[in-house]
Amino acid sequence: MKNLFKTNKFLKSILISVIVMSTTNQSMAQQSKPIESGYAPVNGIKVYYEVYGQGMPIVLLHGAYYTIDMNWGQLIPELSKTRKVIAIEMQGHGHTPFSERKLSRTTLASDVEAVMDYLKIDSADVVGYSFGGSVAYQFAIQSPKRLRKLIIISATYKSSGWLPEVTEGFKNMKPELFDNTPLKTAYDAVAPDKTKWTKFLEQMIGSATTPFDLGDSNIAKITAPVLLISGDNDGMDKIELVKTYQLLGGAGDFRITPKSQLAIVPGQGHVSLMMQTQTLLGYMESFLN
Numbered sequence: 001m002k003n004l005f006k007t008n009k010f011l012k013s014i015l016i017s018v019i020v021m022s023t024t025n026q027s028m029a030q031q032s033k034p035i036e037s038g039y040a041p042v043n044g045i046k047v048y049y050e051v052y053g054q055g056m057p058i059v060l061l062h063g064a065y066y067t068i069d070m071n072w073g074q075l076i077p078e079l080s081k082t083r084k085v086i087a088i089e090m091q092g093h094g095h096t097p098f099s100e101r102k103l104s105r106t107t108l109a110s111d112v113e114a115v116m117d118y119l120k121i122d123s124a125d126v127v128g129y130s131f132g133g134s135v136a137y138q139f140a141i142q143s144p145k146r147l148r149k150l151i152i153i154s155a156t157y158k159s160s161g162w163l164p165e166v167t168e169g170f171k172n173m174k175p176e177l178f179d180n181t182p183l184k185t186a187y188d189a190v191a192p193d194k195t196k197w198t199k200f201l202e203q204m205i206g207s208a209t210t211p212f213d214l215g216d217s218n219i220a221k222i223t224a225p226v227l228l229i230s231g232d233n234d235g236m237d238k239i240e241l242v243k244t245y246q247l248l249g250g251a252g253d254f255r256i257t258p259k260s261q262l263a264i265v266p267g268q269g270h271v272s273l274m275m276q277t278q279t280l281l282g283y284m285e286s287f288l289n
Contacts, residue, residue: 034050062088126149161244175205233267
């Protein structure tokens with residue numbers, strides 16, 4: 001474990017931050033209970049979902065290895081005051097069973113659409129963080145009629161969107177790195193089959209180390225307004241992020257307000273960014289309303 005941390009400072013910082021984030025978010029989640037929860041049979045698997053509040057629907061897609069509570073515990077109570085919040089746990093995460101089905105962003109985005117079908121939701125705003133952000137990008141590409149507005153938090157649509165040291169960190173990931181972490185504790189608390197932990201990690205690590213690119217041309221075709229939120233120290237290549245913003249219609253004619261927006265939050269890393277509840281909420285509500 002110590003040797004892994006020495007060669008993987010990025011992941012070490014993330015795991016340390018997760019300890020703080022998980023404690024805070026889960027304590028907040030205990031104060032907010034879903035009005036509906038269950039499993040949607042989609043694309044050969046059962047996907048777990050939770051529904052909170054009433055109003056215009058907004059779908060939340062968590063980051064890699066997270067549960068709903070860990071990722072969204074602080075934001076759900078606020079968003080659900082005025083919105084119908086649908087939080088999904090993707091393949092192998094949280095309550096959703098592990099599956100040998102090939103893990104791909106295309107399939108996961110199809111799962112999101114199928115959950116919306118199951119809940120009879122025609123269209124929704126979609127928010128994706130980290131791994132969930134890349135799935136949200138794919139959803140925007142393949143299901144444009146189901147999307148109103150898109151919020152991407154600390155996520156990229158291609159491998160080169162991360163800084164080189166982050167990409168290198170992914171290559172050094174091993175299942176034992178996750179032993180005795182809040183991620184393992186959260187998994188054990190809700191997973192339908194705890195014996196699948198190692199297989200789940202291997203599947204996710206395989207995804208993280210496989211280069212991907214959803215395509216600049218596909219991103220440029222997204223017609224929905226997009227809000228990009230990034231921490232200034234979250235591991236993303238900010239030059240690539242600005243290029244993404246431009247592809248989405250931002251930074252064009254200064255006389256016209258662009259349909260998409262970019263927010264870079266100072267002093268925040270990949271995980272700590274998700275703990276800035278009021279800051280995120282301010283950006284999100286301004287953009288959505």
